[in-house]
Each structure stands twice: as structure tokens, then as C-alpha cells.
Amino acid sequence: MIPTHPESGHEPLIFMRFRPAWAYLDGVREFCRFFCEATYPQKDLAERVRVVLQETLENAIKYSTPGQQSELELEVHADPERFLITVTSRPDPRHLQTLKNELSHLAMLDPEAAYLAAFVRAANEPEAPARLGLARMRYEARFELHLAEQIDGRVRITATGKP
Amino acid sequence: MTQISQIEPPQLTSFQLNVTAPNLIAMAGTIAISDPGLVLGGCFRQIHEAALADGVRELVVDVRQLTFVNSSAIRLFVDWSSWVAILGARGYLLRFRTDRRITWQRTSFAVLQSLGGKSIALDGE
Secondary structure (H helix, E strand, C coil): CCCCCCCCCCCCCEEEEECCCHHHHHHHHHHHHHHHHHHCCCCCHHHHHHHHHHHHHHHHHHHECCCCCCCEEEEEEECCCCEEEEEEECECHHHHHHHHHHHHHHHCCCHHHHHHHHHHHHHHCCCCCCCCHHHHHHHCCCEEEEEEECCCCCEEEEEEECC | CCCHHHCCCCCCCCEEEEEECCCEEEEEEEECCCCHHHHHHHHHHHHHHHHHHHCCCEEEEEEEEEEEECHHHHHHHHHHHHHHHHHHHHCCEEEEEECCCCHHHHHHHHHHHHHHHHHEEEEEC
């Protein structure tokens, strides 16, 4: 069954459900980029969507719980005011806490300051993971991020931007 | 023979790196692989060390044809900028040749420049 958006009740423009495997990432990202390029007149939307998809799907794939229940779902919704990308997955609980902390920290900074802070952190911690992706989505792609834990134990990341 | 001319570029399907002695590195394609640090980090470090060994005053890294990267790949450029920033006057000027029409280049290299100070220069088309 195709899920509807919890606020609008509308079905997504794009809905995909697939195993969290790296092999699918390039194809899914480029299909969505092409869809936006072919559908919307805004010149930079396709590139912004491409960044959001790369970073959200990459995180979901890297940190998904292994096993039969680890499918991830991608939804793309749009109306004249908002463009929404949601990725629902079942992440490793340790990663979930890291993700929540990171999003809380980002929410306190404006996108440019947060991106610069992420660069400084990466430069100061050369052996640690980059952790630039979330800040990049806010600054480069101009999408805001929201995390919601679902009753079934899955986690939904919603990226919201202007078309 | 210069050290930099002996760099062996990595063989990847979506990414090409060309070295032209004495001081030009050109990158093209995309980097959206799982662990760019593992695959390309060593090569970037080799280029940096070769530039130091050759005593170049300026190394030009042309990324205009590098159309898309993931954030793990951006990290490689952060690392490289840190290496030259730490060396200061003992190192070389790292000049990125970018295309401002490509969003990731416009946003990320401006931030990199503010991080790297006088060690980093940007040429934006």
C-alpha cells in the first residue's frame, strides 16, 4: 500500500521501497533528479534534491539494522509551497541517538554557520567520520530536517524545502 | 623527474584524475561511493606529499568537471586544505579552479577558503 502524507493526506509523487543496499543509491538519486528537472521549472531544484537524496539515503543505508525488516522507504511530496522528501528506515539504535543529537545541535545554528562548524570539526578530527551531510543539506540544498520515531520502531527523516 | 608526475591515478568508473606536471591536477566525473577516504584519500595525500617534495609554490586543482560528490568526498578536500593550512609558508598555495554554476562547488569551496586562510585560493568561473 502506498502511504499518504500525514498532514495533507495526499499520495506521494514518488514512492519507492527497497532494501538498503548501496547498489540502488545512484539509480534512485538520478531518477529523482531527472524527475525534478523534467517536472519543475526551478532550475536548481533538481540539484538540491540530488544532494538531499544522496545524504539521506546514504545515511539510511549505512546505518540500517541488518535483517529482513530493514527495507527503507522513500517518498517525494510536493505542493506549490513545499517540497518534501522523506526517508523511513530502521536504523541501528546507537546511530539514532547520534542522529538526534546532531539534528538538535544543527537546529541551534543558522545553516551557513552550521556548515562552517561542521568543516571545522572535520578538520580538527581527521580520524572521525565526516558528519558533514546534515549541515550540507541545510546550507547547500536549503532543506530543513525533521526526525520522527514511529510506533513500529522505524525512523522517518523529513527534509522540507521550498520548490 | 618530478614526484608529482609519478602519481598513479586511481582507476574508478565514475571518477577520473589527471596529473600534469609540474603542478596541475584535474578531476572529473562524480564521487558518490561509500568510502571515498579509503579509495581516494591515499592518492590525495600522495599528491600533497609530491607537491612538497617537488617544492611547488602553487598547486592547481581543477574540479570544474567534478559535477557531484557526497559529503564524505567533500571531507577529502577539507583534509587537504588542513594539510596546507598547517604548513603555512612552508607549504604551497592550494588553488582550486571551480565552476560557480555547480552548487556544491560554489558552497563548499567558499567555506573551505574561509577555513584555510591564505593557503587556499579559489578561481571561480
